[in-house]
Every structure is written in structure tokens, then in C-alpha cells.
Amino acid sequence: MRNLGGRYRLINRIGLGGMSEVWRGHDRVLDRPVAVKIMDPGVEGSLGVPGVDLVRAEARSAARLAHPNVAGVHDFGTSPGPDSEVPYIIMELVEGQTLSEHLAAGRLDWRISVRVCAEVAAALAAAHAENVVHRDIKPANIMLTPAGAKVLDFGIAAVIGSPDPDPDGPVMGTPAYIAPERFDGLPATPASDMFALGTLLYHCLAGRLPWTARSHTELVMAQRFAAPDPMPPLADLPPEVMDLVSRCLARDPADRPTALVAALLLAESVDARVYVPLGDLDPDSRRQPSVSPWTERAAAAPTSASPAFPHPVTSPTPLSSPPTPPSSALSPSAPFPSAAPGSSHPDAVPYAPDDVHVGRHRAT
Numbered sequence: 001m002r003n004l005g006g007r008y009r010l011i012n013r014i015g016l017g018g019m020s021e022v023w024r025g026h027d028r029v030l031d032r033p034v035a036v037k038i039m040d041p042g043v044e045g046s047l048g049v050p051g052v053d054l055v056r057a058e059a060r061s062a063a064r065l066a067h068p069n070v071a072g073v074h075d076f077g078t079s080p081g082p083d084s085e086v087p088y089i090i091m092e093l094v095e096g097q098t099l100s101e102h103l104a105a106g107r108l109d110w111r112i113s114v115r116v117c118a119e120v121a122a123a124l125a126a127a128h129a130e131n132v133v134h135r136d137i138k139p140a141n142i143m144l145t146p147a148g149a150k151v152l153d154f155g156i157a158a159v160i161g162s163p164d165p166d167p168d169g170p171v172m173g174t175p176a177y178i179a180p181e182r183f184d185g186l187p188a189t190p191a192s193d194m195f196a197l198g199t200l201l202y203h204c205l206a207g208r209l210p211w212t213a214r215s216h217t218e219l220v221m222a223q224r225f226a227a228p229d230p231m232p233p234l235a236d237l238p239p240e241v242m243d244l245v246s247r248c249l250a251r252d253p254a255d256r257p258t259a260l261v262a263a264l265l266l267a268e269s270v271d272a273r274v275y276v277p278l279g280d281l282d283p284d285s286r287r288q289p290s291v292s293p294w295t296e297r298a299a300a301a302p303t304s305a306s307p308a309f310p311h312p313v314t315s316p317t318p319l320s321s322p323p324t325p326p327s328s329a330l331s332p333s334a335p336f337p338s339a340a341p342g343s344s345h346p347d348a349v350p351y352a353p354d355d356v357h358v359g360r361h362r363a364t
Contacts, residue, residue: 004088005077008036024093027074034074035091037153052078055087061132062089062154068275069123071143071152094150099204100139107207110237111270116142117201118266119149122274124197124259127154128190129277135188137196138174139203175216176209180224180251191253197262198248201241206231210249224251238269 002010008025014035015022025036039055059076066072075090099116102108108116120142127134134141134154143150179195182188202210210228213219228249231242244265250256257265260276267274 004036004038004079008034008075008077008090010036025090027090033093035071035093037089037091038079039087039089052085052087055089058154059087059089061130064130065127065132065154067123067126068147069119069149069151070126070154071150073154091152094143094145094152096143096145096150098140099142099144099149099200102144103139103203103207108204110205110234110241113201113204114241114266114270115272116144116149117197117204118263118270118272118274120151120200121197121259121263121266122276123149123151124190124193125263125276128193128259133188133190133193134196135193136174136177137193137200138177139200140174142200175219176211178223179253180220181253183220183224189253190259191256194248194256194259194262195250195253197259198245198256201248201266202228202231202245205234205237205245240265241269 004010004025007029008027010023010025012024013021014024020037020039023036023038025034026032027034056076059073063073063076071094072092073089074092076087077090078085078087080086107113120137124134124137132154134151136153137151141152143152177196177199179192182192186192199210206229208229211219211222211226212229213222228246231245244257244262247255247257248262263274263276266272
């Protein structure tokens with residue numbers, strides 16, 4: 001068995017991406033299971049900066065987050081490589097199935113889709129309040145557990161406003177979920193995370209991506225210049241959820257809502273509980289039947305995280321309880337539903353490579 005730092009024993013590999021591999025591990029000091037993300041030794045060259053310093057800074061940013069819908073970062077270290085030190089990150093090991101595994105069967109019930117994305121938005125709101133952006137929101141980075149959704153892989157997170165390591169190098173993220181402005185060299189911002197959230201919500205509701213493409217170039221051009229494909233009609237889906245999808249996918253970052261607004265709107269639409277970084281909140285306003293007062297209050301809410309635990313808002317329904325209907329959602333004994341009858345689409349598995357960086361396509 002391979003050991004890292006004299007403390008972490010690697011057991012078996014559980015994930016492989018374009019920049020790293022993830023192992024199930026064991027922390028011999030605290031006697032607990034962990035996830036170990038080992039960066040590809042070639043990352044340093046591809047980013048044009050010392051890779052160890054880059055990953056250390058990103059792990060430090062992610063370690064500031066403490067939220068029930070975020071997989072925590074516990075430690076950082078380096079291991080001798082063939083030519084240089086290879087950085088690794090020790091993270092919370094989350095058991096469950098990824099959202100991408102569920103989406104492989106087709107679109108989800110809209111209530112489950114909205115609930116999952118409400119929890120993802122709440123995690124992003126907490127991150128943004130700590131001045132951290134995720135940069136790679138996608139189904140493979142959302143784990144579904146009996147307690148709710150967990151956002152994984154803040155390992156390529158960045159501090160808001162920080163420039164890319166190499167402005168002329170690859171864009172960090174997964175092509176189908178990268179905001180269009182990122183291809184013009186603009187840094188990752190909360191608004192770029194919101195574009196990814198809109199793509200995620202569309203994908204869950206429709207069972208496919210907002211744009212159909214057969215190559216990197218087609219995908220980037222469609223994201224930058226084409227309107228999303230029309231959403232298939234879904235019975236009982238609140239119109240404000242459809243509107244939120246459109247706003248998140250706006251090409252102008254200024255037109256996208258904040259994660260806090262999205263979390264509150266989505267949670268209220270399915271009567272779910274989310275934890276968001278609000279300050280003092282008037283208890284009487286929590287029972288407003290309309291979404292509008294929530295969006296107004298969210299827009300005026302504090303932008304920094306509460307010094308105590310984040311407030312649960314909307315319904316007192318616990319995270320482990322499923323929405324109604326359907327009768328079950330996030331429990332292992334009742335897995336997510338498969339695609340609805342008749343929901344298949346000729347492009348149900350459109351071009352969506354899982355690479356975590358793609359080339360820039362600058363405007364001419």
C-alpha cells in the first residue's frame with residue numbers, strides 16, 4: 001500500500017480526471033476514511049506557474065468552507081515525483097452516487113432536480129460569501145447522499161478576482177459548463193459559477209445540455225452566441241424556476257442572479273430546507289407564500305457569512321426527508337428515478353467531455 005506524508009494510506013483509486021486522480025484513503029492518525037486527490041505531475045507545466053504553490057493556495061481557499069452541502073478539505077501535502085514534488089489534497093470521503101450517474105438514465109423528476117440544485121446553490125452561496133469560486137460545477141462533482149447533495153472538488157477553487165495562472169493557457173473547468181466570458185480571458189467569478197448552475201439545472205430538468213454540439217469549437221460557439229435550446233414542457237414546474245434557468249444562462253454575467261437568490265427561490269419552490277449565509281432574518285418573512293419577497297430580501301442580504309452556523313431557511317423539513325411528490329429521493333433504498341417515459345432525445349448524450357481545461361477561443 002502506498003503512503004503519503006507518513007499518515008495517509010491509499011487503498012484504491014475511485015476517480016480519474018484530466019488533472020488529477022482521486023483515491024480512497026485512510027488517515028492513520030485520526031483513524032478515519034478520507035479522499036485523497038493527487039494532482040497530475042504535468043499540471044505545473046500546463047498552468048505555467050509552480051503547481052505546488054497553486055494547489056496549496058486553492059486548497060487553503062477551499063479549507064475555509066464549512067457547509068453541510070460541501071465536501072470538506074482537511075489537509076494538503078506533497079509527495080516526491082519523478083521530476084518534482086507532486087501536490088495532494090486530503091478531503092472528506094463522501095459515499096453515494098454522483099449526479100452524473102443518475103443523469104445517465106435520463107432527466108430527473110423536476111422536484112428532485114430543483115431540490116438538488118437548491119442545495120448546490122446554497123453551497124455556492126457559502127463559498128461566494130467566503131470569497132471563493134468553485135470553477136467546475138458539473139454533475140460529476142455533485143454527490144447524492146441520504147443527507148442531501150454534496151459539492152465535491154473545490155480543488156480547483158479560486159479566490160474571487162484572482163487572475164488565471166496563465167491568461168493565455170487553458171481555461172479551468174469542464175467545457176459544457178464554462179461561462180462564455182471565461183473564453184475571453186476574464187477571471188472566474190460568482191457569476192461564472194452561476195452559469196454552470198444554470199447549465200446543471202437545465203441538464204437535470206431536460207435530461208440533456210442546453211446546447212447540442214459535436215466538438216469543442218461548436219460547443220463554445222453555441223455557448224457564446226446561440227440561445228439555449230427550448231426546455232421541454234414539464235407539468236407543474238413553477239414558471240419562476242424556468243425563469244431562473246434563463247437568467248443563470250444569460251451571456252452577460254451582470255444579468256445572472258446570485259447563488260443566494262437561486263438557493264432561496266429553488267428551495268421555496270419545493271418547500272425544502274437549505275443553509276445559506278444570511279445574517280439576522282425576520283422570522284415572519286419565512287412564511288411568505290410568494291418567491292418575490294425572498295428574492296428581494298436575498299438581494300439585500302449581507303454578503304459575508306454569518307459568524308455562527310448558517311441559517312436554515314424556508315421549510316423546517318430536514319435535508320434527509322424527500323420532497324413530496326415523489327415519495328423518495330436521496331436514500332440508497334430508493335434511488336433517483338430513471339428517465340421519464342418518452343423523454344429520450346436524439347442528442348441525450350451531447351458532446352460533454354469531462355476534461356477540466358479547454359483552450360480559449362478569443363473574440364476577434
